[in-house]
Amino acid sequence: MATTEVKFSNFKKIVFFTGAGLSAESGIPTFRGKGGTWSQYNFEDYACQKAFDRDPEKVWDFHDERRVVAAECEPNRAHQIIAEVQKMNPATKVITQNIDGLLDRVGVKDTIELHGSLWRVRCYGCEMVTRDDTAPIRSRKCECGQYFRPDIVWFGDMLDDLQMQNARTAIRSCDLLISVGTSASVFPAAHLPFYAMPEAFKVEVNPEITDMTSEYNLHLSGPASEMLEKML
Numbered sequence: 001m002a003t004t005e006v007k008f009s010n011f012k013k014i015v016f017f018t019g020a021g022l023s024a025e026s027g028i029p030t031f032r033g034k035g036g037t038w039s040q041y042n043f044e045d046y047a048c049q050k051a052f053d054r055d056p057e058k059v060w061d062f063h064d065e066r067r068v069v070a071a072e073c074e075p076n077r078a079h080q081i082i083a084e085v086q087k088m089n090p091a092t093k094v095i096t097q098n099i100d101g102l103l104d105r106v107g108v109k110d111t112i113e114l115h116g117s118l119w120r121v122r123c124y125g126c127e128m129v130t131r132d133d134t135a136p137i138r139s140r141k142c143e144c145g146q147y148f149r150p151d152i153v154w155f156g157d158m159l160d161d162l163q164m165q166n167a168r169t170a171i172r173s174c175d176l177l178i179s180v181g182t183s184a185s186v187f188p189a190a191h192l193p194f195y196a197m198p199e200a201f202k203v204e205v206n207p208e209i210t211d212m213t214s215e216y217n218l219h220l221s222g223p224a225s226e227m228l229e230k231m232l
């Protein structure tokens with residue numbers, strides 16, 4: 001299929017699979033590549049269960065910083081296009097590894113959040129998951145006195161079975177899978193494109209090639225907003 005024909009309107013069941021690159025143009029740092037979060041912070045000290053158990057205040061300092069940055073950022077044109085495509089075609093599904101909530105803010109419905117959300121916290125004491133949009137967070141502790149734990153899937157955490165099932169089901173039944181801004185370096189999310197049927201058309205949007213580029217029918221090399229605009 002020639003690049004010019006790859007238009008959203010040519011497909012019935014579209015799945016977007018997004019990573020940190022989708023939010024790069026909004027000013028939210030990616031994880032890898034220059035200026036990436038993991039090049040400045042060692043996730044073992046700031047973003048895993050062991051670090052949280054060892055020093056919850058240090059982990060909360062790191063996550064509060066990310067709340068403040070994300071709260072000051074706006075969804076970019078790529079987020080808006082995803083929301084527009086889903087409005088035009090409600091069968092469109094959006095799977096994200098991102099925790100910044102920018103897809104929600106631009107009106108995308110039923111996002112499958114594989115790695116949780118910066119804007120949700122869990123209390124082990126009361127086993128409650130609550131939404132809290134304050135940046136920095138209003139209180140790091142629950143009324144029961146326990147620290148809230150960010151409702152984020154850290155390295156070493158299992159992903160939510162239902163979310164992964166929903167993601168696999170969506171990809172199995174799509175006729176267009178479009179991956180936007182992921183380095184395909186974190187598992188098991190990185191393997192999701194393998195669930196697409198052979199007849200599905202697969203597009204990768206990324207200025208760089210990735211370990212999964214050969215899995216795609218088309219690699220659009222450039223920033224998300226520019227590349228998605230071409231498909232409208």
Ligand code: BV8
Pocket residue numbers: 018019020021022024025030031032033036047097098099115152153154155156157158159180181182183184185186187188205206207208210222223224225
């Ligand atoms: C688990 C938290 C069971 C959220 C993150 C095999 C199978 C299963 C697990 C593993 C396995 N091998 C290893 C593991 C363990 C581990 C793993 O994958 N390690 C990697 C490093 C090898 N996986 C886990 O621990 C997972 N849990 O499987 O449990 C288990 C446990 C232990 C051992 C075995 C099994 C949990 C993974 C979730 C980790 N959570 N972060 C947060 O803090 O935000 S990781 C982090 O990476 C984020 O979640 C992020 O979403 C994810 C992927 O990164 P990307 O989104 O792709 O971002 P990145 O910066 O890498 O790339 C950005 C891309 O955008 C680049 O390619 C760039 O070129 C591009 N770009 C830049 N600008 C733009 C752009 N694209 C478009 N437009 C632009 N303008």
